[in-house]
Structure formats: C-alpha cells, structure tokens
Amino acid sequence: MLIRAERAGDEVAVERLLQLAFDTPAEARLVKALRMSRALTVAFVGERNGSLVGAIHVSPMTLNPSHPGVRCYALAPLAVSPTCQRQGLGSLLVRAAIRELIELRADALLVLGEPHWYQRFGFEPAANYQLSCRYPVPPEYFMVLPLRAGRMPTQPTIANYHSAFRVLDDADA
Ligand SMILES: CC(C)(COP(=O)(O)OP(=O)(O)OC[C@H]1O[C@@H](n2cnc3c(N)ncnc32)[C@H](O)[C@@H]1OP(=O)(O)O)[C@@H](O)C(=O)NCCC(=O)NCCS
Known part of the structure; x- marks a missing residue:
C-alpha cells in the first residue's frame, strides 16, 4: 500500500x-468539518492499485487547564476499507501518522x-497522566501515546x- 498525504480531489x-x-455517516461528516476548519494536522490516505482503501486523520486538542507549549493531538478517525482489513494496512497508517507527529x-x-x-x-490509558475527555466512555478507552519525555x-x-467534533453531537441528535 502506498501511504501519502490527502490531496485536493480525494474528498469524495x-x-x-x-x-x-x-x-x-458521522465520521465522514467529522472529516469534512475538520477539513473545512483547516484543523487537519495529519491527513494520510492509503492507496492500493490506484484505489483509496485507508485513511487516517489527526487534529489538534486543547487542554484544560491550559499547559502552554504542550501540543496534544487527537487521532480520529482511522479507517480501512472492509475488503482490505486485517492485512496490516491500519497499522501502517497509524505508524505513518505517529512518525509525522514526531517530525512535527x-x-x-x-x-x-x-x-x-x-x-x-x-498507547496507554490517558488516566495514567490524569488526562480525561468529555465523552462518556469507560476510562480505558481514552488513551495516550506520549511522544516527548x-x-x-x-x-x-x-x-x-x-x-x-460538535458535528458528532449533531449526528447523535
Ligand atoms: C480498526 C481498523 C482500522 C484496523 O485496520 P486493519 O487494516 O484491519 O488492521 P491491521 O491489519 O493493521 O491489524 C489487524 C489487527 O487489528 C485487530 N483489529 C482490527 N479491528 C479491530 C477493532 N475494531 N478492535 C480491536 N482490534 C481490531 C485485528 O484483530 C488484528 O489483530 P491481530 O493482529 O492481533 O490479529 C479497521 O478494522 C477498520 O477500519 N475498522 C472500522 C472502523 C474502525 O473501527 N476504526 C477504528 C476507530 S478508533
């Protein structure tokens, strides 16, 4: 699979x-909203035989209370086409996104x-660093990968x- 940056024309x-x-359709809406807000720090797609079969998107987060200079990002969403799953493509996309964030x-x-x-x-439980999010999920589902010591x-x-991400709330409504 070829991994490359998403480019104009890939949207559909x-x-x-x-x-x-x-x-x-929530995740598709989310990526659209992030793109419109110019909030995509990482947008990579995976191509196989000319078809787009994977995508990963990363956007910036803010911390409360604020930690000036600390830059945290959210991985969401990650997807591999159902017919191409369990062949290692999802892992390749995650590793490519992590490498890019380390560069940044x-x-x-x-x-x-x-x-x-x-x-x-x-990734480890974000709770290990007293980090939480506002979504009502079991705490072990919110995870962090520290990138700098x-x-x-x-x-x-x-x-x-x-x-x-508010488009997700609207989608649930
Ligand atoms: C999750 C997803 C991206 C994984 O992509 P993939 O290309 O199939 O993953 P890989 O082939 O690199 O890795 C396969 C491994 O992931 C595991 N896996 C796949 N989907 C999983 C899931 N939803 N939950 C837990 N494990 C999962 C497989 O069991 C396999 O584990 P093993 O190596 O121990 O056998 C893909 O299944 C997908 O697009 N799912 C639907 C969308 C989704 O749930 N995205 C994640 C949102 S956080």
Missing part, C-alpha cells in the same frame, strides 16, 4: 471509504478506541477535541 473517495468502514515535535497523540488495538503502538500534564486535565 475519503467520504465513501469512511461511510463503508463505519456504520454511520508533537507532545502526545490521544485516541478514543479499542485498547487491544491501540496498545500495540504504545516530560511533557505530559502533572495535574488532572481535560483534553478537549477541536470544535469541529
């Missing part, structure tokens, strides 16, 4: 992929997802997703 294929991979000198990558899936990349909060902190 990314939307189609997200609709296929998830049960709802990001401090941490956060994700809401299956602990079993994300642990293999070094000594940069994590040392007091209870809420990590807030970009305002574009």
Whole structure:
C-alpha cells in the first residue's frame, strides 16, 4: 500500500471509504468539518492499485487547564476499507501518522478506541497522566501515546477535541 498525504480531489473517495468502514455517516461528516476548519494536522490516505482503501486523520486538542507549549493531538478517525482489513494496512497508517507527529515535535497523540488495538503502538490509558475527555466512555478507552519525555500534564486535565467534533453531537441528535 502506498501511504501519502490527502490531496485536493480525494474528498469524495475519503467520504465513501469512511461511510463503508463505519456504520454511520458521522465520521465522514467529522472529516469534512475538520477539513473545512483547516484543523487537519495529519491527513494520510492509503492507496492500493490506484484505489483509496485507508485513511487516517489527526487534529489538534486543547487542554484544560491550559499547559502552554504542550501540543496534544487527537487521532480520529482511522479507517480501512472492509475488503482490505486485517492485512496490516491500519497499522501502517497509524505508524505513518505517529512518525509525522514526531517530525512535527508533537507532545502526545490521544485516541478514543479499542485498547487491544491501540496498545500495540504504545498507547496507554490517558488516566495514567490524569488526562480525561468529555465523552462518556469507560476510562480505558481514552488513551495516550506520549511522544516527548516530560511533557505530559502533572495535574488532572481535560483534553478537549477541536470544535469541529460538535458535528458528532449533531449526528447523535
Ligand atoms: C480498526 C481498523 C482500522 C484496523 O485496520 P486493519 O487494516 O484491519 O488492521 P491491521 O491489519 O493493521 O491489524 C489487524 C489487527 O487489528 C485487530 N483489529 C482490527 N479491528 C479491530 C477493532 N475494531 N478492535 C480491536 N482490534 C481490531 C485485528 O484483530 C488484528 O489483530 P491481530 O493482529 O492481533 O490479529 C479497521 O478494522 C477498520 O477500519 N475498522 C472500522 C472502523 C474502525 O473501527 N476504526 C477504528 C476507530 S478508533
């Protein structure tokens, strides 16, 4: 699989992929909203035989209370086309996004997802660093991958997703 940055013209294929991979249109809406807000720090797609079969998106988070200079990012969403799953493509996309964030000198990558899936990349419970999010999920599902030593909060902190994530609330309504 070729991994490359998303570019103009990919939008429809990314939307189609997200609709296929998830049960709802929420993730497709989210990526659209993040793109419109220019809030995509990382937007990578995976191509196989000329078809777009994977995508990963990362956007900035804010911390409350604020930690000036600490740069945290959210991984969401990640998707691989159902017919191409379990062939290592999702892992390639996650590793590519992590490499890019290290290049950008990001401090941490956060994700809401299956602990079993994300642990293999070094993600650990965000609660280990007193980090939480506003979504009502079991705490072990909110995870963090610290990318730079000594940069994590040392007091209870809420990590807030970009305002574009509000489209998810609308989708639930
Ligand atoms: C999750 C997803 C991106 C994984 O992509 P993939 O290309 O199938 O993953 P890989 O082939 O690199 O890795 C396969 C491994 O992931 C595991 N896996 C796949 N989907 C998983 C899930 N939803 N939860 C937990 N583990 C999962 C497989 O069991 C397999 O584990 P193993 O190596 O121990 O056998 C893909 O299944 C997908 O798009 N799912 C639908 C959308 C989704 O749930 N996205 C994640 C949002 S956080």
